Amino acid sequence: MSEAKVIANQNTIVKNQKTIIANQSALKANQTTIKKNQASILKNQAGILKNQSALNTIIENQKEILARLNK
Numbered sequence: 001m002s003e004a005k006v007i008a009n010q011n012t013i014v015k016n017q018k019t020i021i022a023n024q025s026a027l028k029a030n031q032t033t034i035k036k037n038q039a040s041i042l043k044n045q046a047g048i049l050k051n052q053s054a055l056n057t058i059i060e061n062q063k064e065i066l067a068r069l070n071k
Contacts, residue, residue, distance in 0.1 A: 001009075
């Protein structure tokens with residue numbers, strides 16, 4: 001392999017390594033965002049469960065009211 005080809009290959013390798021480093025940095029940032037989003041989702045799910053419980057209570061109260069009204 002000629003010296004020019006070796007140098008060209010080395011330049012390509014360096015460029016690829018820089019791209020890999022940039023991609024790894026972007027990946028790490030994305031993973032951080034995903035973790036934050038997962039935490040938000042868990043909080044939202046907890047809120048939904050509380051709301052469902054509150055709705056069940058409302059439904060039970062409405063049933064009681066209807067039963068009293070129908071007496």
